[in-house]
Amino acid sequence: MKYGLYGTLILAAMQLCGCGASAEHDHSVGAEPTVSAAAETQSTAAPVAVLPDRPAPVALTELIAVPQGNHRPMYPGKNEPEVVIVPAFQLEATPVTNAQFLAFVWDQPKWRRGQVKSLFADANYLIHWPSELELPESMLQAPVTNISWFAARAYAKWAGRRLPMLAEWEYVAAASETAKFGRDDPDYNQRILTWYSRPTPIVPSPVGGDPANIYGVYDMHGLIWEWVDDFNTALVTGESRGDSGLDRNLFCGSESVGSADPKDYAAFMRFAFRSSLEAKYTVRNLGFRCATNLEQL
Amino acid sequence: MKLLNQTTGWLILVWPLFLVACQPSNSPKNGTKANETDQVQEDGSCCSEDVPAAAGALPDSSIYNLESLWTDQAGQEHALEDFRGTVTVAAMIFTNCEYACPRIIADLKAIEGTLTKGDLAQVRWLLLSMDSDRDLPAVLKAYAERNQLDTARWTLLHGDASAVREMGATLGIRYKKDPKGNYSHSNLITVLDRDGQVQHQLEGLGATNTETVASISEIIHQ
Numbered sequence: 191m192k193y194g195l196y197g198t199l200i201l202a203a204m205q206l207c208g209c210g211a212s213a214e215h216d217h218s219v220g221a222e223p224t225v226s227a228a229a230e231t232q233s234t235a236a237p238v239a240v241l242p243d244r245p246a247p248v249a250l251t252e253l254i255a256v257p258q259g260n261h262r263p264m265y266p267g268k269n270e271p272e273v274v275i276v277p278a279f280q281l282e283a284t285p286v287t288n289a290q291f292l293a294f295v296w297d298q299p300k301w302r303r304g305q306v307k308s309l310f311a312d313a314n315y316l317i318h319w320p321s322e323l324e325l326p327e328s329m330l331q332a333p334v335t336n337i338s339w340f341a342a343r344a345y346a347k348w349a350g351r352r353l354p355m356l357a358e359w360e361y362v363a364a365a366s367e368t369a370k371f372g373r374d375d376p377d378y379n380q381r382i383l384t385w386y387s388r389p390t391p392i393v394p395s396p397v398g399g400d401p402a403n404i405y406g407v408y409d410m411h412g413l414i415w416e417w418v419d420d421f422n423t424a425l426v427t428g429e430s431r432g433d434s435g436l437d438r439n440l441f442c443g444s445e446s447v448g449s450a451d452p453k454d455y456a457a458f459m460r461f462a463f464r465s466s467l468e469a470k471y472t473v474r475n476l477g478f479r480c481a482t483n484l485e486q487l
Numbered sequence: 488m489k490l491l492n493q494t495t496g497w498l499i500l501v502w503p504l505f506l507v508a509c510q511p512s513n514s515p516k517n518g519t520k521a522n523e524t525d526q527v528q529e530d531g532s533c534c535s536e537d538v539p540a541a542a543g544a545l546p547d548s549s550i551y552n553l554e555s556l557w558t559d560q561a562g563q564e565h566a567l568e569d570f571r572g573t574v575t576v577a578a579m580i581f582t583n584c585e586y587a588c589p590r591i592i593a594d595l596k597a598i599e600g601t602l603t604k605g606d607l608a609q610v611r612w613l614l615l616s617m618d619s620d621r622d623l624p625a626v627l628k629a630y631a632e633r634n635q636l637d638t639a640r641w642t643l644l645h646g647d648a649s650a651v652r653e654m655g656a657t658l659g660i661r662y663k664k665d666p667k668g669n670y671s672h673s674n675l676i677t678v679l680d681r682d683g684q685v686q687h688q689l690e691g692l693g694a695t696n697t698e699t700v701a702s703i704s705e706i707i708h709q
Binding site for chain 1: 657660
């Protein structure tokens, strides 16, 4: 275990000189010679690739206690109140990193890039990782992206946690560094929108680089988009009763005038983005963080 | 510790499969609990000669890869893989639904009405409730009776909130609970082949079902 770091460096060096290419593209063979991996892939062939050292254990992200508060849904339904009470819960201070997700796929072979079932992730799952089980030092502290909702959920379960609900996420995301409702601060809104308008970098910056918000939570804006457990409630498109115009409403910018808060164009963009997702989709700038109920302490 | 537990779990799981010589190449899903495996063996669904399509590992795109557990209207617990081997027509509903769900069931019955007796015997009609709080097995049983659903062919399933969310996300159904406990939801009828792969989806209420019927017929007769 202690040699994980050296292994990382060696493999990174191998990949720089092109020696790691065979390992990188070998998706068909279970690279992990454990009982579980062998049984799962039903592979009769012995593993060909030399396994990298298992990385050193990585701690789970610190949980931040978030007090009970209010969330104003972007599009409250016909029977819904304009303000939803979000009970107190805990949210991870930063998004899940590549290093943490690497530890997860080491532990759960079925979530490795070469073994994940097509039901659970599209073809671009973890595609930016240079290898299935080894990552260069430079990527370790960056948030993991290119993961599906299923994979995010599986990680959360493995960690003994869960994904945050949409209302929980938006409630925390509404805070600025100094106020619980940052969206009343024009500066704060402008910063988020400026980020939305910038192209996505190939490798996101490490997590926790910007100041925390008033709760002590980092990177709700400015780094990546994040999955929430109930992403598929971002509502009901054309086929639903009485909502036949909603498709048009979702994607026509002028409709944000009819939303809960016309100033909150950033939340409107998140709403539109979520409603375009399917659970197996992977996106280059879409990651996640975990949450827990308060009583899970 | 996690790895150790998992490995131990596998040893427990894999042994009985070899002992009964039941498709030794068919490894159970990772994380399947021992009692699920027993269930599959008890009803013979992994060994029956009547369902040749159910042999071997599940295809990667099969929704039966979901590991959630469901309880039917008779109170019996199921892994989704239990439904392997029959053609399945599935929809998500909730029994308190006054408008859309009765119409989904009417649409399903309309599809049912177009099938020949021989074909009908090969189709399972699966209603998955999205209301995990209220639609307990007894409620589903009463609902089946009220709607004259023959439970030899119709199965109504209750799952916990997490299983329901996962199923909704997998089938592509968008739904939202309102404060009264009712649901806004998209309406979708899904045709699954014998291995649980989605072959066709019909969107909307009262939509033309020609393609749905053709899809069912094609799977039965292929």
